[in-house]
Amino acid sequence: MDFPYFFTWTKQKDITHFDLLSVDETSFETKEYGRVYDLSSISYQASFGLKNKFIQNAIINQLNQFAIASPKATFDLKNRVTHEFLNFLNKKNGKIFYTTGGAESNENALKMARRITNKKVILSRKLSYHGATLGALSISGDWRRDHNITLDEWTAWIPEANKDPDLIETEKVIKNIGPENIAGFFLETIIGGNGVYPAPQKWWNGIKRLCKKYDLLLILDEVLCGFYRTGEPFGYFHYQLEPDIVTFSKGITGGMIPFGAVYASERISTFFEENILSCGLTNYAHPLGLAAMEAVIKLCKDDEFIRHYKNLEKVFNRRVFSFAKKPRVEEVRCVGMLAAIEIEGLPSLKHFLEKGLYLVIHDKRIILAPNFCYLPKQLESQLDILEEIMDKKNDEG
Template sequence: MNDIDDAGETARRLDRTHVFHSWSAQGDLAPMVVDHGRGTEVWDAGGRRYLDFSSQLVNLNVGHQHPRVVAAIQAQAGELATIAPAHAVRVRGEAARRISERAPEGFHKVFFTNGGADANENAIRMARLHTGRDKVLSAYRSYHGNTGAAVVATGDWRRVPNEYARGHVHFFGPYLYRSDFWATTPEQETERALHHLQRVIEAEGPGSIAAVLLETVVGTGGVLVPPPGYLAGVRALTERYGITLVLDEVMAGFGRTGSWFALEHHDVRPDLITFAKGVNSGYVPVGGVLLSDEIAATFEDRVFPGGLTYSGHPLAMASIVATLDAMAEEGIVENAARIGAQVLGPGLAALAEKHLVVGEVRGVGVFWALELVADRTTREPLAAPAVGALTTDLTRRGLLPFVAENRVHVVPPCVVTDAEVHEALEVYDAALTQIEKELHP
């Protein structure tokens, strides 16, 4: 056994002996041992290269080991490694300024958290305190995090064993491919989804609802880009009833959709915006809430009853400053938009034309999903064993995929190149060909 193999085996043994993994039964886990990464690539402990088309958890927008971000963290660690949130430090102010400058007009304050879940947690708290109301409406196809209220606001299966928070109501958002409203066009889906939401608001009592919490683009739930007019319609409903609109940009923000915030595609101004992931590509844990001036004014003479020991941690703040500066100066957001429109989107559409197992392709920027079906006519989802086999095959062919239910989410870093996209498309093509052969020998 050489030194690389020995180091990998040591890492594997330590992991299985001591690490408790999230969202998993522990007994049968066999995680890949990752040794190092650069840009859109990672290498395992055996020295094998993989294209990272998962962006890990759809957060690695500037790629692995961006030298500018790494250097900023190192420099900040040498100057001031940590400080309590009650103090003022320039790097925190610089990070907040850069974030607010990318937000819609009228957002000047940022509350920093440790990640996306507690960003949503605190946004819910702010909405309740601002309105004096209790209920929070969110979509069934959603994921908002794994803290107390955020996981109950979540719409998928992870909510069910964790329903300890109060005042949460769910509704169906638009999803034309599997419409809950018998719609056949985007316009119908928008109209009927908005009518459904209005009826839920009326049935729950508008005066009891503090917030509507929505992912601007649904992420883990399917990369569901809202049809034209939907978010504007939600905004109109919340304004009519005095309800706070919270847009969750944790996954969609900071380049993922080819814009700084996904809401820019929909010309909507919410009351609160939550973020994390792409703001610093996850190099140091961080998230936050952008407060509209109206919400921020609520707490000018009133104590906000919330805080975290590591709110605005200097290492995280330095990583934000470096990330956002690099994204602006290197044209990373523009690259994501171009790649999606000219390379990745057309390439995935070509795969759908070729492979009957692909029921729908949808997405924007570097945020795409292939919905896999057993039958295009009935739209029956591809069964879990086949999806599992496809996942294994993609990894065997040198690509790290992001797979959820019957979908392959195609979510490379925003710095991905044309050549890397073409390489990945060849891998997807080969793996889809193989699974179709197994399904129809």
Template sequence: MYGIPTDGSIVKALDRAHVFHSWSAQAQIDPLPIAGASGSYFTDYAGKRYLDFSSQLVNVNIGYQHPKLVAAIAEQAARLCTIQPSFANDARSEAARLITELAPGDLNRVFFTNGGAEATENALRMARLHTGRFKVFAAHRSYHGATAGAIAMTGEPRRWASEPGMPGVIRFFGPYLYRSAFYASTPEEECERALQHLRDLIVFEGPASVAAIILESVVGTNGVLVPPPGYLAGVRALCDEFGIVMIADEVMAGFGRCGEWFAVDHWDVTPDLITFAKGVNSGYVPLGGVLINDAINETFQSRVYPGGLTYSGHPLACGSAVASINIFKDERIVEHARELGTDVIGPELTKLAENHPSVGEVRGLGVFWAVELVRDQRTREPLVPFNASGPDAAPMGEFAAACKQRGLWPMVAGNRTHVVPPCTTSADEIREGIAILDEALEVTDRYCTA
């Protein structure tokens, strides 16, 4: 392609000379130049192929370079590359129709954004304007994006450097039985106590001041924490009782990742707003959005909604979403993701855990799993401390290096490795990747103290 370097050393040199990377100390990183990708694999310029157990940033749900999706983008580009949001556009209209048809309940409108953080920002703005309130409840273990409002709602340590941030955010602990903040011993206890904790906070903060509760339907980067049965329904009931908007962040968990179109479908819960991005078109073109229920939509029928984006509903992005959703249906990708979780990933990870003293817990559903690593299974001491860096994080770095050496690209977060391959990955490829994890975990086993 004209003007694009094809030599890996040049690509890397230009990157180091001119590219400023996110979440990084610039002098301490060594980006791997990637030459191409296909299916569940990507390849570097030396020809080494990696099985991707990260789906990049848990977004390449449809896999790399799906030919029908690539063709749809090219077709849309040939017909109309861009048009501003105030016009009606065929790709945008059809994408909105398809997405709302998949959504639960009366989520019948879509506000399109360029990604998940912007979706979070606009969902919060809608909730505050709809209710006339300003407080928002957000979980300690959460990630909602890196823009000003989204990072303020994020609970994890990446928020700290941006503080003080947006006022009005109240933190709560969500359910996490393995490390229960509520001293629970069963899923039922964890659910009941987590909901009571949330209710108590709402009461003490003043229900009439709370606009929204935002939570990831299944917590992603902070542990793949699957809520116990009844928890999301309980949050829905609290929102109904106190007139609070329930926002489900499905940026990572949606569009097949959890074996359903939306993760909330596992529990038959309908939020007031759903934020989405990533898997809607697997990041082939940047796209996100907010699904809006009828009541919130009605608020803005005669009142101006004070928000917008130049590229909201971009035709290339929406065209790719239309193609992606139809490919998912035609190729039964959601069903495949569900079956991978129940028939392959879950059983294989359970067997793996039995062989390694450094595995504390395996949890997940669909193609959204975490293996939590510990130094002691009895005490559950994490393999590395919370928010570890430098030498403290070395065991996880050694584990990741062992995976990469063997041709597996892992997703490592805290003291966990997440198993989040594309939803199109085959059962044999899953077994191939888990066999590599099995070998790499010998590194972490050496750190066990019991």
């Protein structure tokens, strides 16, 4: 069947699609495959379920009050939730810039970083993904940059943490380019979609040391790992880090409204008191996004949610690490509610759908990021199905 719209990241003739009939918290009903359980929070954004009444009601309430506000408008929700967010980030100072998605957050972070330093080069890692727009894609190292123009002159690649634990090569990169040309490091706090690679504190200490020595900014991309995806409210809570800029999206509204944010530290926000902040968007600080984000922050701070989350995380970690013993599984990495499984002979997405599972797969890797609404038993049942698929030498596997 021909569709009058595009599908993402694929030859249009090759798409695996399904007819979506209805959605509940952890699964959706399809015409072709019946009920399908989501083990990746779709694209890692639906952390609080595919249908979360609490977030939905917050959006509906706001919709009934007002759903459009000028970027120049100040209003109670905007003031209140921004304080709540800064609080949640453990930040007393600094400011938030609002966006409508992950790439857009990163674009604005790049603009701020280059403007304040008056330097252009960004240090990034090949395993990172920061979004599909020109600036964000230029500092993304994965296959998604193929077939696109990128600003390669202003991106410099540093080695992955395990290849350069003492940052000796990284420092060489800085010296080669000249620190006077470099704005800073732009790093996913925990590399997510490209394989779930948390770096050790020692590596981060090295990054901090280089930032100080060469006066470089530390910009963290928390688009995927923020809002409890990795066992802490934010990825950088795992480490002792004082980032200059942090970017957010996905879990910020549980995917219920396209939304995002950029945290800028006091140093950056003060600079823009006297200098034009040349950043903006029509739907800046969209009231529906703010309302959804406030609901998410409330959920994340709820004792019962945290108890449930910790329980679920324990079950998830135990089960996922047990997969490492399977003959076809080459490696398992897991942080909080985010896991990568490297598996030989990975079946196609169609095969998983036929078994009633939806998850992110690429090459020989599965990325699991179940939403936090699963009951532990329910999640175990879906992981049982995944285990059966991994065990079976089926036609595809």
